[in-house]
Amino acid sequence: MGRPDSQDLRERVVDAAGATSRRQAAKHFGAGAATAIRCMTALATTRTVAARPQGRARRCKLDPHEAFLRALIAERDDVTLEEMQARLKDEHDRTVGLRTPWSFLTRAA
Numbered sequence: 001m002g003r004p005d006s007q008d009l010r011e012r013v014v015d016a017a018g019a020t021s022r023r024q025a026a027k028h029f030g031a032g033a034a035t036a037i038r039c040m041t042a043l044a045t046t047r048t049v050a051a052r053p054q055g056r057a058r059r060c061k062l063d064p065h066e067a068f069l070r071a072l073i074a075e076r077d078d079v080t081l082e083e084m085q086a087r088l089k090d091e092h093d094r095t096v097g098l099r100t101p102w103s104f105l106t107r108a109a
Contacts, residue, residue, distance in 0.1 A: 004051035005031065010039050014049050062104040065092060069101060 009029060013036045016025035026036035039049050062069065065088065072079050072087060084101045088094045 004054070005035060007050060010049040010051075014039050014043055060100070060104050060107070061094065061096065062088075062100060065094065066104075066108060068092065069105065073105075 009031060013025050013029055013031055016028055017036055017040055020028075022036040022040055023033045026033045043049050068088075068091070069084065072084060081098045081101055085096055085098060088096055088101075
């Protein structure tokens, strides 16, 4: 996956495309015509030329089991990660490492 064009380049291309054509603005700054067209389209639809976040959102495999994990903690405050791991395996057939519940609970807190 390529990296996004700089914010500065995007803004300069959009400013220049306001006075000339999109293709001429792209050529002037050494960018591709498609880049200028996408920047102008983004400006028209979202009112910004900022790059969108790359990649897909990471989902935790424990998201559907949050209530179960919270119930384990409510049941016993000193439940260990090993016990959580074993209960997830036994009751939900979900195999996880020790770090997974730790990271999930840290993020969900």
